[in-house]
Amino acid sequence: MLWSALLPSPSAGTAPSIEPAPQRALATWALQFTPRVALADEAVLMEVEASVRLFGGRHALRERVQGEGREVGVARLAWAPNGLAALALARAGIGNGFQRPLDELLDTLPMDTLSAVHPHRRTLEHIGCRTLGDVRALPRGGIARRFDAQLLQALDQVYGAAPEAHDWVALPEVFEERLELMARVEQAPALVFGARRLLLVLGGWLAARRAGVTAFTLRWAHDAMRARAAGEGGEITIRTAEPTRDIEHLSRLLAEHLARVQLLAPVGDLVLVATEVRPLHDVSASFLPDTVRQGEKLGLVLERLSARLGPQRVLRPVLCEDHRPEWMCRWQNAALPLPRQETPGTELPQPGFLLPLPLRLLVQDDHPVYHGRLMLLLGPQRVEGGWWDRVEDTGLVRNVARDYWVALSAEAGVLWVFQTRLDGAPAWYLHGHFA
16 A cells, blocks of 8 residues: 655745645645545545556656645655554654565654654653654553553554554535735735645645636735725636636736735735636547647637736637628637637638628629639538628618639639629629638
């Protein structure tokens, strides 16, 4: 079996002004690695034997837990064949419980690294015990008579002679995590340091739920010695166009928004709430793990630009269920979620370049002319609709009835043209060019 013990410390974290991570928050973060997470005294234990292959092996899993754990507030980390052994090794500052036989490692540890020893520590010291090996060497019958049964049971469990029983931590249905800042923060951008720890815990919660966040809210509470006009605090809500649990992206997005916030008073507490959560299923077309990130997704870039330049200055095209080419696409705020997009069914290929306004063509012998007489290759494709589309300012209805053709010009190449049908005198128009 492979167990890990996580010990928080007041000196751990991303910044010296942040309190150590609460034990419950650390357990929530650990649930992304395994559902077998338990609280033991001041530590968090997790059994990860079944998760090793999922995270690429023991070495890769250990590196990830150590790297992210430092940011969450883990000061000491140990690995061992059982939970109590991992906890004892973590308290002693020994990280690897597999470097030597477990009995040899445990025998040299101070006896107070095992919680069951604490009630009997003075008595054991008076009889000359200093290490777990000394306690283990005592006659079992004498330990059972002079001390409680918990001590003998704990000794058997830590050395692997008896099974352990733990109460597993349940994954919260709703994410809301609080963080107390050890020093008051006066500038909004500096809140990112504390908020990042909360985001890491959020990432663990989302991974355990196989979900992504589309909106989260960061709230801050002002210091008690604030001016009355400053109020109790403030908040900011961040939205994403699609579900994500990419903590790096969420951190950059939050930093862009906080750069435009002005605090009315020093801040002492932060609260992070996941306000909108959606299922997120990772899909890979490869049988091998995706170890190389080819680049940042377009959606993430647009969200960061939208946060920096303003939501009205970054737009993205959205397909509409409309056969009229002029209104087949509309532009919307890039930070808003994309609606379901369906390309209207077409019989003819669509041009790569569409004219802002159709250009009326000359006609010779009932054939359209554009840099010479056009040869009609494919068509017609009839497009009708728009009787419902009324322009508010003018009251006109944008109803069209057209027959589209793919045409060939000796000089201009392949063109997209149409002939009107509702007019008294049908006319030909150029509407697009094929690349």
